[in-house]
Amino acid sequence: xxxxxxxxxxxxxxxxxxxxxxxxxxxxxxxxxxxxxxxxxxxxxxxxxxxxxxxxxxxxxxxxxxxxxxxxxxxxxxxxxxxxxxxxxxxxxxxxxxxxxxxxxxxxxxxxxxxxxxxxxxxxxxx
Amino acid sequence: xxxxxxxxxxxxxxxxxxxxxxxxxxxxxxxxxxxxxxxxxxxxxxxxxxxxxxxxxxxxxxxxxxxxxxxxxxxxxxxxxxxxxxxxxxxxxxxxxxxxxxxxxxxxxxxxxxxxxxxxxxxxxxxxxxxxxxxxxxxxxxxxxxxxxxxxxxxxxxxxxxxxxxxxxxxxxxxxxxxxxxxxxxxxxxxxxxxxxxxxxxxxxxxxxxxxxxxxxxxxxxxxxxxxxxxxxxxxxxxxxxxxxxxxxxxxxxxxxxx
Numbered sequence: 484x485x486x487x488x489x490x491x492x493x494x495x496x497x498x499x500x501x502x503x504x505x506x507x508x509x510x511x512x513x514x515x516x517x518x519x520x521x522x523x524x525x526x527x528x529x530x531x532x533x534x535x536x537x538x539x540x541x542x543x544x545x546x547x548x549x550x551x552x553x554x555x556x557x558x559x560x561x562x563x564x565x566x567x568x569x570x571x572x573x574x575x576x577x578x579x580x581x582x583x584x585x586x587x588x589x590x591x592x593x594x595x596x597x598x599x600x601x602x603x604x605x606x607x608x609x610x
Numbered sequence: 611x612x613x614x615x616x617x618x619x620x621x622x623x624x625x626x627x628x629x630x631x632x633x634x635x636x637x638x639x640x641x642x643x644x645x646x647x648x649x650x651x652x653x654x655x656x657x658x659x660x661x662x663x664x665x666x667x668x669x670x671x672x673x674x675x676x677x678x679x680x681x682x683x684x685x686x687x688x689x690x691x692x693x694x695x696x697x698x699x700x701x702x703x704x705x706x707x708x709x710x711x712x713x714x715x716x717x718x719x720x721x722x723x724x725x726x727x728x729x730x731x732x733x734x735x736x737x738x739x740x741x742x743x744x745x746x747x748x749x750x751x752x753x754x755x756x757x758x759x760x761x762x763x764x765x766x767x768x769x770x771x772x773x774x775x776x777x778x779x780x781x782x783x784x785x786x787x788x789x790x791x792x793x794x795x796x797x798x799x800x801x802x803x804x805x806x807x808x809x810x811x812x813x814x815x816x817x818x819x820x821x822x823x824x825x826x827x828x829x830x831x832x833x834x835x836x837x838x839x840x841x842x843x844x845x846x847x848x849x850x851x852x853x854x855x856x857x858x859x860x861x862x863x864x865x866x867x868x869x
Contacts, residue, residue: 489620489645489653491701491737493727493794498704502841503791573839576862579855584841 501588508592509566512559519556557602562595612795625654628680634661639720640672642684645731653731656681662714669702670709672721673735686735693848696783700735701727706785706846726788728797739784745801746782749809749828754820770816777811777856779849780804786843786853792836800836801828803843803853810856813863822867829864837861 529537543549569587572578578587616622625644630637637659645653658676665675670688677684686709688698693711700709701724703717714721729737755764787793787802801809806828813824828834834857843853 487619487650488647488730488732488738490617491620491643491725491727491729491731492616492622494614494791495616496701496704496722496724497727497789497842500842500845502839502845506838506840570839573858574861576855576858579841579844579852579858581841581845584844 501592502584505566505569505588505591508562509570512563512566515556515559516563519559554599554603558595558599561598561602562591565591565594565598619652621652623652623654625656628656628658630659630661632661632664634663636662638662638714640676641720641722642673642676642735643724643731644684644734646683647733656684657720665714667713667715668710669712669714669717669721669723670698672714673698673709673723684735685733694781696781699726699783699785699788699848700724701788706789708783708785708848711848726784728788728794737784737788741797742782742784742787742802742804745805746808749801749805749812749824751808751812753812753815754818756819764817766816773814773816774811776851777807777814780807780811780851781849782808783848785846785848789842789846791840791842792838796832796836799832801833803837803857806834806837806860807851807853807856810860813860825860825863825867828860834860834864 526540529540544553569578569591572587578584622643640658640660641655642658643653644656658680660672660675660680665671670691673684673686673688677686686698686700688710689695690697691710693708696708698709699706701722702709702712703722706726709723723735725731725735725737726739729739732738782804784804786807787797787804790803792800793802809824809828812818813821818824837854837857839854839858841854844851844855847853
């Protein structure tokens with residue numbers, strides 16, 4: 484008889500809402516950010532090995548893949564920051580109405596994308 | 611623990627197809643989760659073609675129609691049919707709700723009906739809610755007032771009474787708790803939105819004298835803080851209540867109170 488009763492389907496069938504999407508992305512970007520910070524530390528420590536070694540990193544960052552990584556990490560950081568602000572507001576007890584959560588969720592999603600593009604253009608002008 | 615895939619005995623197979631015999635032009639396909647405890651087979655999805663010209667507006671009406679006219683073997687809980695008892699809570703079109711208050715016109719495409727998510731299935735659309743009821747009992751959902759006599763009424767101001775609005779209306783249908791991914795993964799320890807909303811209801815009741823003890827009891831990494839504001843609970847609640855906000859209020863009380 485043990486374990487005879489099946490478990491009803493859960494994540495396979497449950498529809499995604501903006502709030503659940505933001506929540507899971509918050510977690511994923513959190514993990515990405517930890518890895519990214521570690522890599523940034525490694526990047527900084529490459530300075531110790533002199534100019535020729537550092538050039539390799541420069542070449543990598545100027546490749547399409549390198550640029551994709553930079554933009555990806557920028558988005559990941561921005562998403563985390565915006566989503567964290569949303570969480571802080573919620574911790575104060577505000578913004579729990581369904582409509583508000585939808586709006587703040589959309590602000591986090593589109594805000595992070597718009598800010599990433601803005602950062603990209605700011606970076607372009609400085610180079 | 612997080613387990614995304616279903617166990618082997620819970621994998622859903624394709625089931626029977628019930629073709630329409632009325633010749634109606636206004637048909638909708640209804641896919642329903644079926645599991646018969648007597649066969650030992652895996653759950654299956656049966657598909658029914660339902661004549662919508664002769665069907666009232668709610669999902670429960672479809673189920674009643676199927677049970678009466680197409681397939682009497684289908685099992686589901688229902689009682690009041692007016693969104694008061696909470697018996698017919700199930701997952702329709704990927705969202706939890708009460709079958710008796712969910713219009714089928716709100717569901718686009720084929721109508722998928724499953725039991726409440728991540729429960730042991732007793733049969734067809736009937737999930738096992740024993741765990742949730744035990745957790746409900748654990749928060750001691752009754753008034754605790756030791757000092758006052760049993761025969762005199764306890765006066766409550768209008769303002770204090772108002773604090774219970776949005777909490778006392780809960781019908782314990784379990785739509786919110788079974789919509790919560792945190793509750794799916796940690797349902798054995800995390801109390802879940804339905805029970806925490808009730809915990810909140812007794813914590814804020816001005817007549818209750820065990821406020822501090824109640825707060826201390828839920829102040830637990832697993833019991834309370836597994837809420838990560840995914841907010842599936844609030845969007846699932848068929849009574850329009852806000853369990854997520856109640857949980858946030860408990861967290862706030864714990865952060866500011868010196869226990």
